[in-house]
Structure formats: structure tokens, C-alpha cells
Amino acid sequence: MPDQAALPDTVSLSVGGRAVADYVWQPRLPRTVSPRPFLHPVRTLAGTEVTESMPEDHPHHLGVSVAVADVGGANFWGGRTFVPGHGPVQLPNHGTQRHHDWTARTSTAVRHELRWVGPDGTELLHEYRRIAALPLSGQAWALDFGFELTNVTAGPLTFASPATNGRLGAGYGGFFWRARRGDRRVHVLGPERTGERHLHGRRTAWLALTGSGTDPWTLIFVAADQPRRTDLWFVRSRDYAGVGSALAWTQPLVVAPGGRVRRRIVTVVADGRLRSRQVADLAGTVAAIPAEAAQS
Structure with a gap:
């Protein structure tokens, strides 16, 4: 493995020779956004950007990342912290996700170890992350994003969210994708229902966003x-466009010392506004892809 100090801070991922995503593995960011590695821009095969990073409305939204609002009291989401009885408050409690070591780094996949460090410098979590760009068709590719978090503290570690702390509906925290809206109208699709109102806070096998207008896209x-x-x-589609898989919605997630949290989200990135049947077929295809496929 080459000297990490000599490596650029961004890894470009490609599908069929076309650059589809930049992974910023060692970002230089203000502490208030909870610095962490992220993917941006992510593009369709035709080159349409489908992520936003540090938008004016939420400067702590960083393309595609793993972000949790409350890990043992540390903010790894960025921005303000929801305090019961007070609402959102800016606190000096922001954590940082630091790159530790590469285990693989190619044009189609990266795998590395990270350290989640609290505001006082204490290591709370060790993470193993795996990201791969997989070909699907001439219209679509898939971003395979898996992570494993290990509690390295001496006691139980609690993952919480504004929802578990009292803010109704705000169960965000985990894998999160901030999509680029632009002047598009964004639609939300699910296996049986459509619309943010029907799919926010729901469990479904898959969830999709489609962006209409110029250069339409589907995620x-x-x-x-x-x-x-x-x-x-x-899921959000009106004030902004974003999707996350929530680790702690109705109650905190408590992880014992040495315990692990594993998640894997595979996202289809397609050109065009796909129909419901096309979306369901693609969702079924990528659900069947084994994690090992991203390591080949």
C-alpha cells in the first residue's frame, strides 16, 4: 500500500471507464459539520449529478455518508443538537470520523478502517467500511455501501436520534444520501405506496426517488x-431531497462493549425517470447481489 500521506484526498470510482463518484476520504471541514468521509459528486452514467454537499439549507449534509445525531452524547451528524425542552441547540459536542487505514483502494472499490472520535478525543467506535461501484446496464449502475461499527468503549454505547430524544418524526441517523434537486420535482416511490407522507418512517424492501425536469434521474x-x-x-422530497436508513427511530439502539452494528445499502443510480415496474425489477436485482460481489 502506498504512503497515505502522499495519496490525494479523493478517490474516483468508475463503471465501464466512466467516473461515477468521488469519495472524499480525508476531508478538511469545520468541526460544526461533524467531519467525515463522504461521496460527492455521485453521477449517473450520462454524467448527471445526483448528490449535494454542504447546501445552504443544511451545510452539514455531505453527499452520501454515515452520520448519526447522537452516539453516547456526541454529534456525528453535524449542525445543531436537539435538546429536550429547548429544541435544536448549537453545542460543542461534534465528533469526527477519521480515516485509519486502507485495506483496498481501486477504481471500482474502496475498503478502509475508520475511527469515530468524540469531542474530547475519546475513540467511541471503530468502523470497517466497504464501497463499490457495480455495473448494471447501459442506463444504471449500483453503489454498494456497507459498514460495520464496533463499540470500543468500556460500557454500553447508545445510538439515538432527535426522534428518540423527543422530536416527532426526526428519526434520522445512519446511512444518508442528500440528493440534488435543482429545479426538479422529486417523487417518492415504494413497493406499495407513493409519496413522502406514506413512506417516511416506514419499513419497506426498497424506496426510490425520481427527479423530473431536465436530465431526469432515479435513485x-x-x-x-x-x-x-x-x-x-x-425521506424528504419537498423542502429538500434526501433518504436515510435510520438506526434509532422509536427507541435508542444500545450496543454492548465489543458489540457491532452492521448495515448495507445498495443504491441504483439511473438515468431517466423510471416507472414503478422498472424500479421494482431493479430493486429485486440488486437485492440479490451478494456482498462478496463488491470485493471481487
């Missing part, structure tokens, strides 16, 4: 390797 999020569909979806 299909599939919770892979989760036969019980553990997490609820967090």
Missing part, C-alpha cells in the same frame, strides 16, 4: 442483507 435504495428490514426509512 433506488435497497436495504440489503436485512431479511427483517430492521431500519425505517427517513
Whole structure:
């Protein structure tokens, strides 16, 4: 493995020779956004960007990342912290996700170890992350994003969210994708229902966003390797466009010392506004892709 200090801070991922995503693995960001590695821009095969990073409305939204609002009291989401009885408050409690070591780094896949460090410098979590760009068709490719978090503290570690702390409907925290809206109208699709109102806070096998207008696109999020569909979806389509797989919605997630949290989200990135049947077919295809495929 080459000297990490000499490596650029961004890894470009490609499908069929076309650059489809930039992974910023060692970002230089203000502490208030909870610095962490992220993917941006992510593009369709035709080159349409489908992520936003540090938008004016939420400067702590960083393309595609793993972000949790409350891990043992540390903010790994960025921005303000929801405090019961006070609402959102800016606190000096922001954590940082630091790159530790590469285990693989190619034009189609990256795998590395990270350290989640609290505001006082204490390591709370060790993470193993795996990201791969997989070909699907001439119109679509898939971003396979898996992570494993290990509690390295001496006691139980609690994952919480504004919802578990009292803010209704705000169960965000985990894998999160901030989509690029632009002047598009964004639609939300699910296996049986459509619309943000019907799919926000729901468990479904998949969830999709479609962007109409110039250069339309479709994003299909599939919770892979989760036969019980553990997490609820967090989705926004009106004030902004974003989708997350929530680790703690109705109650905190408590992880014992040495315990692990594993998640894998496979996202189809397609050109065009796909129809419901096309979306369902693609969701079924990527749900069947084994995690090992991303390591070949």
C-alpha cells in the first residue's frame, strides 16, 4: 500500500471507464459539520449529478455518508443538537470520523478502517467500511455501501436520534444520501405506496426517488442483507431531497462493549425517470447481489 500521506484526498470510482463518484476520504471541514468521509459528486452514467454537499439549507449534509445525531452524547451528524425542552441547540459536542487505514483502494472499490472520535478525543467506535461501484446496464449502475461499527468503549454505547430524544418524526441517523434537486420535482416511490407522507418512517424492501425536469434521474435504495428490514426509512422530497436508513427511530439502539452494528445499502443510480415496474425489477436485482460481489 502506498504512503497515505502522499495519496490525494479523493478517490474516483468508475463503471465501464466512466467516473461515477468521488469519495472524499480525508476531508478538511469545520468541526460544526461533524467531519467525515463522504461521496460527492455521485453521477449517473450520462454524467448527471445526483448528490449535494454542504447546501445552504443544511451545510452539514455531505453527499452520501454515515452520520448519526447522537452516539453516547456526541454529534456525528453535524449542525445543531436537539435538546429536550429547548429544541435544536448549537453545542460543542461534534465528533469526527477519521480515516485509519486502507485495506483496498481501486477504481471500482474502496475498503478502509475508520475511527469515530468524540469531542474530547475519546475513540467511541471503530468502523470497517466497504464501497463499490457495480455495473448494471447501459442506463444504471449500483453503489454498494456497507459498514460495520464496533463499540470500543468500556460500557454500553447508545445510538439515538432527535426522534428518540423527543422530536416527532426526526428519526434520522445512519446511512444518508442528500440528493440534488435543482429545479426538479422529486417523487417518492415504494413497493406499495407513493409519496413522502406514506413512506417516511416506514419499513419497506426498497424506496426510490425520481427527479423530473431536465436530465431526469432515479435513485433506488435497497436495504440489503436485512431479511427483517430492521431500519425505517427517513425521506424528504419537498423542502429538500434526501433518504436515510435510520438506526434509532422509536427507541435508542444500545450496543454492548465489543458489540457491532452492521448495515448495507445498495443504491441504483439511473438515468431517466423510471416507472414503478422498472424500479421494482431493479430493486429485486440488486437485492440479490451478494456482498462478496463488491470485493471481487
